[in-house]
Amino acid sequence: MATTRQWQLASRPVGEPTAENFDLVTVDRPEPDDGEVLVKTLYQSVDPYMRGRMRDAESYAEPWDVGDPMEAGVVGEVLESEADEFAAGDVVTGNLLWAEHAVADADELQPVNPDLGPISTALGVLGMPGVTAFWGLLDVGDPNPGDTVVVSAAAGAVGSVVGQLARISGARVVGTAGSDEKTEWLTEELGFDAAINYKETDDLGSAMAEACPDGIDVYFDNVGGPITDAVWPRLNVHSRVAVCGQIALYNETEVPTGPRKLAKLIETRAKVEGLLVGDYQDRWGEALERLSTFVQEDEIRYRENVVEGFENAPDAFLGLFEGENIGKQLVKVGERGD
Amino acid sequence: MATTRQWQLASRPVGEPTAENFDLVTVDRPEPDDGEVLVKTLYQSVDPYMRGRMRDAESYAEPWDVGDPMEAGVVGEVLESEADEFAAGDVVTGNLLWAEHAVADADELQPVNPDLGPISTALGVLGMPGVTAFWGLLDVGDPNPGDTVVVSAAAGAVGSVVGQLARISGARVVGTAGSDEKTEWLTEELGFDAAINYKETDDLGSAMAEACPDGIDVYFDNVGGPITDAVWPRLNVHSRVAVCGQIALYNETEVPTGPRKLAKLIETRAKVEGLLVGDYQDRWGEALERLSTFVQEDEIRYRENVVEGFENAPDAFLGLFEGENIGKQLVKVGERGD
Numbered sequence: 001m002a003t004t005r006q007w008q009l010a011s012r013p014v015g016e017p018t019a020e021n022f023d024l025v026t027v028d029r030p031e032p033d034d035g036e037v038l039v040k041t042l043y044q045s046v047d048p049y050m051r052g053r054m055r056d057a058e059s060y061a062e063p064w065d066v067g068d069p070m071e072a073g074v075v076g077e078v079l080e081s082e083a084d085e086f087a088a089g090d091v092v093t094g095n096l097l098w099a100e101h102a103v104a105d106a107d108e109l110q111p112v113n114p115d116l117g118p119i120s121t122a123l124g125v126l127g128m129p130g131v132t133a134f135w136g137l138l139d140v141g142d143p144n145p146g147d148t149v150v151v152s153a154a155a156g157a158v159g160s161v162v163g164q165l166a167r168i169s170g171a172r173v174v175g176t177a178g179s180d181e182k183t184e185w186l187t188e189e190l191g192f193d194a195a196i197n198y199k200e201t202d203d204l205g206s207a208m209a210e211a212c213p214d215g216i217d218v219y220f221d222n223v224g225g226p227i228t229d230a231v232w233p234r235l236n237v238h239s240r241v242a243v244c245g246q247i248a249l250y251n252e253t254e255v256p257t258g259p260r261k262l263a264k265l266i267e268t269r270a271k272v273e274g275l276l277v278g279d280y281q282d283r284w285g286e287a288l289e290r291l292s293t294f295v296q297e298d299e300i301r302y303r304e305n306v307v308e309g310f311e312n313a314p315d316a317f318l319g320l321f322e323g324e325n326i327g328k329q330l331v332k333v334g335e336r337g338d
Numbered sequence: 339m340a341t342t343r344q345w346q347l348a349s350r351p352v353g354e355p356t357a358e359n360f361d362l363v364t365v366d367r368p369e370p371d372d373g374e375v376l377v378k379t380l381y382q383s384v385d386p387y388m389r390g391r392m393r394d395a396e397s398y399a400e401p402w403d404v405g406d407p408m409e410a411g412v413v414g415e416v417l418e419s420e421a422d423e424f425a426a427g428d429v430v431t432g433n434l435l436w437a438e439h440a441v442a443d444a445d446e447l448q449p450v451n452p453d454l455g456p457i458s459t460a461l462g463v464l465g466m467p468g469v470t471a472f473w474g475l476l477d478v479g480d481p482n483p484g485d486t487v488v489v490s491a492a493a494g495a496v497g498s499v500v501g502q503l504a505r506i507s508g509a510r511v512v513g514t515a516g517s518d519e520k521t522e523w524l525t526e527e528l529g530f531d532a533a534i535n536y537k538e539t540d541d542l543g544s545a546m547a548e549a550c551p552d553g554i555d556v557y558f559d560n561v562g563g564p565i566t567d568a569v570w571p572r573l574n575v576h577s578r579v580a581v582c583g584q585i586a587l588y589n590e591t592e593v594p595t596g597p598r599k600l601a602k603l604i605e606t607r608a609k610v611e612g613l614l615v616g617d618y619q620d621r622w623g624e625a626l627e628r629l630s631t632f633v634q635e636d637e638i639r640y641r642e643n644v645v646e647g648f649e650n651a652p653d654a655f656l657g658l659f660e661g662e663n664i665g666k667q668l669v670k671v672g673e674r675g676d
Contacts, residue, residue, distance in 0.1 A: 245604065246598075262562055262584055265610065
């Protein structure tokens with residue numbers, strides 16, 4: 001019988017995840033039942049939110065069980081189809097597994113149109129991160145021309161799109177990132193007005209004040225922690241904060257503490273809202289359409305950081321917490337039409 | 339020349355304010371110019387937000403200067419009028435001074451209709467605290483029938499109205515307060531479903547969970563600090579938090595710290611908004627009209643805690659931080675028609 005490999009959760013991390021939390025296991029390759037499709041993984045996504053699912057606590061998504069394969073966004077090729085919607089050779093995307101092959105219900109998959117761009121973008125700028133950026137910025141952040149928009153983790157898959165959409169909206173855009181290579185990419189290539197390398201900045205508050213002389217109207221928060229502490233005191237009256245991620249805190253073993261901030265909201269009547277892309281399921285297509293137009297017009301640029309080889313998927317994931325990726329972090333698992 | 343007395347800011351408090359921060363000064367009684375009115379104070383309000391104005395820091399209102407008279411909501415009687423809008427003997431309300439007499443522009447005063455209720459209510463349930471509660475709950479909190487609404491400082495001028503409006507909206511209402519006398523008032527008289535005496539509760543989190551078995555849909559936050567820490571973990575998906583006050587933190591001398599909470603917003607997509615009644619200037623009348631109807635129908639009840647004598651105004655203010663007041667804290671300064 002044919003086999004496939006999958007990464008299973010070996011143990012729950014305490015603090016920073018390590019390679020020991022992952023098990024590479026060879027299993028029987030599953031076969032599609034009626035209405036199902038067998039997908040061969042071409043690209044697998046690794047994302048910060050996955051850290052939450054390794055934890056033994058209910059959140060917006062169920063925790064993964066130890067000994068089970070982990071889930072991931074995948075772009076893959078249909079090898080066998082028992083569903084009318086797809087045929088062998090089709091390229092599809094969906095939430096599948098950290099696996100070389102997986103079976104899925106046809107209605108959990110979307111077709112990927114290779115004419116729109118490289119198929120890998122269905123996991124990045126034209127996928128979940130892009131849609132997160134799009135509705136998070138436009139619906140929650142709601143930038144106006146002349147506003148100052150700050151985005152943290154600005155060189156990441158979500159942040160880089162947020163900043164460019166803000167620029168297109170006519171806002172002044174300031175990003176934070178963790179290397180000079182990243183901040184240069186933001187200001188030289190993506191049109192950010194300013195970028196702060198937080199790892200080389202002693203006084204984040206002063207750096208933020210200097211980069212935002214008129215205060216901050218929109219903050220798209222991907223990181224939490226000290227960068228967020230530097231932003232909040234500079235929020236303007238009736239500003240908006242979209243809380244998308246808190247990656248600086250995901251590996252804490254104790255309840256993280258920090259300055260209490262809520263009084264600032266009375267002063268400013270700022271609005272702070274959490275953001276989850278799943279809430280925009282029915283507006284997904286609208287976002288993709290506009291994002292792909294922006295990409296085709298070179299108004300939005302993107303990068304992908306591709307790690308080769310399925311066996312390196314955990315390393316690619318762990319690298320997210322070291323800030324190694326510029327743009328979308330992907331794992332290349334297989335070749336099309338092999 | 340006639341004189342009057344006023345309380346001036348003697349010095350800025352460090353931490354908890356004390357009697358030394360206030361100076362009782364006799365000054366010439368001012369005379370009204372064209373378009374102005376001389377008002378004799380009958381009732382003066384003391385409010386937690388005044389702590390912010392004693393501080394030397396810009397916020398939503400200018401700080402008071404040391405050596406200047408402090409401002410306060412006042413209900414008073416017109417003694418002399420140089421304005422067409424008012425005549426001697428009229429009862430008016432406005433933002434005047436901690437003073438026995440003050441002069442104001444006629445357009446900064448509103449008439450008080452004694453037929454609507456005791457004139458002192460123009461500083462409480464039918465004044466700024468009532469309007470704060472009304473729009474803060476209905477516009478920001480937006481409770482639905484069956485929702486669980488938690489309000490802190492629930493026996494205060496704002497909180498007691500918030501809780502009753504939430505009850506009228508069909509919500510389950512839970513309040514926190516600092517004495518058994520207060521919690522009994524909430525549940526026995528005001529129709530709260532549950533009330534927590536936080537001073538007698540070892541484990542606020544468990545008490546909150548017990549009082550809110552279906553989680554929390556709306557939190558009207560008057561206090562911040564540990565009570566707020568007990569509420570946030572129980573916020574439901576798409577819940578709303580109105581931040582109206584943070585009295586637990588106003589006397590801190592260092593930046594207060596506490597558990598970082600923002601990740602909860604991603605899990606719940608909760609919306610947190612700061613609240614300032616001044617933003618509702620043009621909807622003030624609508625709120626007053628509905629509040630006075632509720633009061634007349636005995637749907638909303640209120641209490642006033644009246645300290646007699648202008649010389650006791652600082653004590654009345656300091657008592658706010660000890661949680662001494664049930665309902666609206668007032669100072670009775672003069673008699674009508676003396």
